[in-house]
Amino acid sequence: MAWTPRTLADALNNIAELDIDIENNESSLIIKMNDYGDLPLAVLFTSQQIVIETYICPVNTIRDTAEFNLFLLRNQKVLPLSSVGITQVKQEEYYVSFGALSLNSSLADVTLEITTLVENALDIAEITQVYSQE
Secondary structure: OOHHHHHHHHHHHHOOOOOOOOOEEEEEEEEEEEEHHEEEEEEEEEOOOOEEEEEEHHHHHEOOOOHHHHHHHHHHHHHHEEEEEEEEEEOEEEEEEEEEEEEEOHHHHHHHHHHHHHHHHHHHHHHHHHEEEE
C-alpha cells in the first residue's frame, strides 16, 4: 500500500508510543513531536517518496559556514538515516535535517525514520552552539 497524507496521519495517530500532533493537508503533514520540545517535522509526499525534514537553524547564525559545512560533510556517516542540507524559506537560508522513504515503506520504517530524524536534528542543533555567532 502506498501512503497518502491521510492514511499516514491516521496510522501515526494510532501509535501509542508517539506523543504527536498532526496537521493534515492534501499533499503534506506537519508533525509536532511533543516529546522532543514540540519540534515540527514537515512530511512531503511526491509521486514516489516521502520526504521528512525539520529546520536546524538559520545559516546566518553560524560564525564560519565553511568550517561548519566541512564538519557536517566529514561527520555525515554518523547520522543514521538522515542527511543535512540548506533550504531557503522566505528569503532566508536554513540548515535542515531530512530523510526520504519509499511511499511503500512499512509503518515501522516510517516511525523509525521520524524518531531518528528528530534525534539527529537535536544533536546537530546542539553542535551548532559551538559554531554560532555569539
